[in-house]
Amino acid sequence: MKLFSTNKKAASATFEKAVMQGLAEDGGLFMPTEIPTLTPNFFAKIDTLNFQEIAFTVAKTLIQNDIPEKELEKIIYESINFDAPLKEIKENIYALELFHGPTLAFKDFGARFMARIMSYFINKTAKKITIIVATSGDTGSAVASGVYNVEGIRVFLLYPSNKVSKIQEQQLTTMGGNIQALEIDGTFDDCQKLVKEAFLDQELKNIFAENNDSLASANSINIARLIPQSFYYFHAYSQLKKIFGPNMEPPIFSIPSGNLGNLTAGLIAKKMGLPIKKFIAANNANDTFTEYLKTGNFTAKPSVKTISNAMDVGNPSNFVRIQELYQNNPEKMRQDIWSASFSDKETAAALKKVFEKYNYIMDPHGAVAYLGLQAYLENSPAPVTHNTKNASVNNPLIFFETAHPAKFLDIVEPIINQKIPIPDRLAACLTKEKITTKLSKNFTDFKNFLAKNAK
Ligand SMILES: *Cc1c(COP(=O)(O)O)cnc(C)c1O
Numbered sequence: 001m002k003l004f005s006t007n008k009k010a011a012s013a014t015f016e017k018a019v020m021q022g023l024a025e026d027g028g029l030f031m032p033t034e035i036p037t038l039t040p041n042f043f044a045k046i047d048t049l050n051f052q053e054i055a056f057t058v059a060k061t062l063i064q065n066d067i068p069e070k071e072l073e074k075i076i077y078e079s080i081n082f083d084a085p086l087k088e089i090k091e092n093i094y095a096l097e098l099f100h101g102p103t104l105a106f107k108d109f110g111a112r113f114m115a116r117i118m119s120y121f122i123n124k125t126a127k128k129i130t131i132i133v134a135t136s137g138d139t140g141s142a143v144a145s146g147v148y149n150v151e152g153i154r155v156f157l158l159y160p161s162n163k164v165s166k167i168q169e170q171q172l173t174t175m176g177g178n179i180q181a182l183e184i185d186g187t188f189d190d191c192q193k194l195v196k197e198a199f200l201d202q203e204l205k206n207i208f209a210e211n212n213d214s215l216a217s218a219n220s221i222n223i224a225r226l227i228p229q230s231f232y233y234f235h236a237y238s239q240l241k242k243i244f245g246p247n248m249e250p251p252i253f254s255i256p257s258g259n260l261g262n263l264t265a266g267l268i269a270k271k272m273g274l275p276i277k278k279f280i281a282a283n284n285a286n287d288t289f290t291e292y293l294k295t296g297n298f299t300a301k302p303s304v305k306t307i308s309n310a311m312d313v314g315n316p317s318n319f320v321r322i323q324e325l326y327q328n329n330p331e332k333m334r335q336d337i338w339s340a341s342f343s344d345k346e347t348a349a350a351l352k353k354v355f356e357k358y359n360y361i362m363d364p365h366g367a368v369a370y371l372g373l374q375a376y377l378e379n380s381p382a383p384v385t386h387n388t389k390n391a392s393v394n395n396p397l398i399f400f401e402t403a404h405p406a407k408f409l410d411i412v413e414p415i416i417n418q419k420i421p422i423p424d425r426l427a428a429c430l431t432k433e434k435i436t437t438k439l440s441k442n443f444t445d446f447k448n449f450l451a452k453n454a455k
Helices: 015-021 040-044 051-066 069-079 107-125 138-147 166-173 188-199 202-210 223-244 261-271 288-295 319-325 330-336 344-358 364-379 405-416 424-430 443-454
Strands: 002-005 030-032 086-090 093-097 128-134 153-160 179-185 213-217 252-256 278-283 337-341 397-401 436-440
Touching (some): 015 051, 030 319, 051 223, 069 107, 086 223, 086 344, 093 223, 107 128, 107 153, 107 223, 128 188, 138 179, 153 188, 166 179, 179 188, 202 213, 202 443, 223 261, 252 364, 278 288, 278 364, 288 330, 330 337, 337 364, 344 364, 364 405
Parallel strands (some): 128 153, 128 213, 153 179, 278 337
16 A cells, blocks of 8 residues: 655655654645555445454455555454444434444544554564544543553543543543543644644654654544544445345435544545445534535634534544545535534434434434434435335435443433433543643643653
8 A cells, every 4th residue: 555645745655654654744644545446246245244354355455465464354353343333213314333342432443453553563663652642532542442551552642621521531541551641721723733743843753763762643644543434334334235235325424523534534435436425524513624615615713612522623634635535626525525514502402302202312423413414305406315215216324423422421411311321331430540741732841741751
């Protein structure tokens, strides 16, 4: 697999380099120079394959011989070791539940896969790496859980003070071992900026290199985080085909979007040949992408706080990758992607309605995606029929449930007026002591901290 930088100034990179470095030298994001398509035979029998078999085929096709097949298979079987089931909410509308991993959010897929890919590469060279990652909540715990106790890797988690839920903060700050939480006095965008700056700082790089260590990224900018997120689009398709049969119309996916990593992975899946009619990028009040599709102008904004806080991103980092996929052409993008944004009030109302009418508890992020589907059905220029199970006229409608509602107890419980049972793996961290290092949003403070910790 060969990759190029979206800034076009850096030379092309191998998969190993792209993963270990995260960001290209010119500050761009890595993208595959070629996205191969899967065979007709794969699609013909996709409904006979399980999730891991599907993931392995997709990974092998994309990554090719950068990792020997046996190793790659092992990495897949260890990282994709929980399901992503489709749940029918009402006729022809399904939730794809992506929260059955160890930290109850879809970011477990990317984090577990990336940790094992990195571990494979560092074992080859006997080096150490220090992952720095900015998190708006879920990324951090997923990355921490993914690399916990993996030899040669340690993690610094940067999170915005007072801007993640209590439960998320407990998940981030109680792991110990090779995981250290940094509580930043700022927003998620400030955290992300610190991480980006650190990667471009030559002096820091040298200090780490002297210690046989290097800085690595784990945000959705890392290509190894993105790749496994395409697997569950194929798996969803496979499950749908079992329901609707071989003549199924291509599905429509609604994705609750922040940094647009999940959406980008879906677009890659489509490029690999997966039949998808439309993607819906559902935004909360942070509507930079919605506005872009509407106007053709991309205007980054400061993030605003919402009840779907993992999507509180004003300057989505994967936007440049999407531009690459569509040659900077918003008109082409609109053929595949539709977008709308929703207020907290609308999100809460949808959560309540779906619980009362269909007895299904969404989390606030899933609720935004559900709203995206509804709005698309109302506004779509060529309305999709959605009132019968006749597969020949139906586009199955899927929204992503990206986190377990118990991760957002304080938001969800008052809305549905009901207690949510807390899964054991979440309850375990709630009683542990929070340990953090507090830092300002100043790069100098962060740099000094890293430099001190490199020695
Ligand atoms: C990160 C996250 C999102 C947003 O995903 P992107 O890939 O950044 O667009 C949505 N929901 C949850 C629960 C998340 O953790």
